[in-house]
Amino acid sequence: MRDITAEAQFDNFFALFEQPVQFEVNQESLDQHLRLLQKRYHPDNVDKNLANTSQAQQQSVQASALINQAYQALSAPDSRASYLLDMADQAQNLEHSIADLDFLEDAMQMRMDLDDAIEGKDRATLQQLHPQITERLAKQSKRFNDAYQNQDWQTAIDATQKLKFLVKLNADVTTGIDELATAEHSDDDDLYV
Helix, strand or coil: CCCHHHCCCCCCHHHHCCCCCCCCCCHHHHHHHHHHHHHHHCHHHCCCCCCCHHHHHHHHHHHHHHHHHHHHHHHCHHHHHHHHHHHCCCHHHCCCCCCCHHHHHHHHHHHHHHHHHHHCCCHHHHHHHHHHHHHHHHHHHHHHHHHHHCCCHHHHHHHHHHHHHHHHHHHHHHHHHHHHHHHHHHHHHHHHC
């Protein structure tokens, strides 16, 4: 019986998705490779003629889980930065607190504004916050990329910590906007009942 997990490089997420080892990724290519890998390693596609199909099925399930984990790691800037630092054996200080008090004050103010806007169903504030967060994400992404390329590990770690906070804020503001839009459109459905 062949070991299906040996066919792909599961120990390197960039190689698995045929991406260069760098911060900038091609999201469209990442998405295409995800679909190809999911199809190739899906448990339903295990060769039924193998002597030990249950073992092959188990390997396929493990491969599928690892493919999803790799995709999640590479598709978000914070997890991609963390993964790159881990590959460079520089991830040991990622869990330390952010020391930049100006960043923390700004981020906490955005968090409070975001929470208030979500609670108050304030679409205008949410729509104002979204580009502010996106701009800060772009700034920290560039900062990480520059630091990573120059092997300035302290700056790369700091940028990664900030990316983690900003990615969470961005997800929350996007969710808040989506939930408001859904609530507004669900009222429209009453007209057609």
